[in-house]
Amino acid sequence: MINAILINICLVLGLLIGVPFLFIYLLSAINRNTKQQIANHFGTPGQIGFGFLGVxxxxxxxxxxxxxxxHHIDQFRLIRIPTSDNPALGYVHHTWNQRNFYQNMGNLFIGVAPIFGxxxxxLGLARYxxxxxxxxxxxxxxxxFNQLNFTVPEFSWVSMLVFLVIAANICIxxxxxxxxxxxxxxxxxLQAVVSLVSLTIIISVTPxxxxxxxxxxxxxMIVLVISLFNLLISSLMNFIFRII
Structure with a gap:
């Protein structure tokens, strides 16, 4: 029983934290480099033109x-023109109760929320x-996992071009x-890990x-497929701006 619980804990932490954070790191690193390429070619304001939807x-x-x-929202701006004094493209300033477990755990999801958003x-853009x-x-x-097979269907190239232009703006x-x-x-x-471990132990001893x-x-599998899809788009945009 103890071995099964330990295995379940490792699986939960690996699949719910390890796998998503791997793609979070890759997507962030690739698109940060793309934004740098844009800044080198078009200046800092160019990041707004090529990525305002994503911002x-x-x-x-x-x-x-x-x-x-x-959390308490002090102030926010969804988008702004960067300046030499303040290069931020947008911001959300928030405060929370340091002694509140739920609010402290929320910092993890707040921090990485843009990747999932x-x-x-x-994905919604692709649907339409x-x-x-x-x-x-x-x-x-x-x-x-053992049946994973993606088939590229026939599609309209005009629609694909529209998708890629808008998706590039979101990714960048x-x-x-x-x-x-x-x-x-x-x-x-830490709070998220404690919550997941506790939940896993409880579920592991129930039907x-x-x-x-x-x-x-x-x-x-859902995270893997969607993340790979966005990783492909991001890599394509990075390649394009590297050769411009």
């Missing part, structure tokens, strides 16, 4: 999660611009987590264990 979604994701976890935004590809992604996300402006985002997320990591494993596997 808005980025800050809105922070704002929404801060409200969900009961932008992933969902590009390239529905054939979107449906294929959904089918793939419902498969198991939205996926880049700042050092402050990482620092904020780290403040809630819900088998269903929980299936749900965990399904969630991980």
């Amino acid at each position: 808005i979604i980025h800050e809105a994701s922070h704002l929404l999660m801060a409200l969900v976890f009961g 932008c992933c969902l935004a590009t 611009t390239i529905p054939e590809v979107y449906q294929s992604l959904i089918v793939t996300a419902q498969q198991s 402006g939205g996926f880049d987590l700042s050092p402050a985002d990482y620092e904020n997320a780290s403040q809630g990591l 819900l264990a088998a269903g929980f494993s299936a749900l965990l596997s399904h969630f991980t």
Whole structure:
């Protein structure tokens, strides 16, 4: 029983924290480099032109999660023109009760919220611009690891171009987590780990264990498929701005 619980804890922490954070790091690193390429070619304001939608979604994701976890919003701006004195493209200033477990744990989700917000935004965009590809992604996300198979369907190149232009704007402006985002997320990591470990122990000694494993596997597959989809878009945009 103890061995099974320990295995479940390792799986939960690896799949719910390890896998998402791997893609969070990769997406952030690639798009930070893309923004640097844009700044080198078009100046700092060029980051607004090529990524304003992503900036808005980025800050809105922070704002929404801060409200969900009961933080007090001091002030926010979803987008702003950067200056030499203040290069920030947007911001959300919030405070919380340091002795509140729930609010402290929320810092983790608030910090990384833009990655999930932008992933969902590009997925929603695909649903309405390239529905054939979107449906294929959904089918793939419902498969198991050993049956993973993605088939590229026929699609309209005009619709694909529209999708890529808008998705590029979302990726460039939205996926880049700042050092402050990482620092904020780290403040809630311990509480999140404690919560996941406690929940896993409770579920592991109940009849819900088998269903929980299936749900965990399904969630991980969804994260994997959506993250790889956005990683492909981000890598393509990074390549384009490198050769300009």
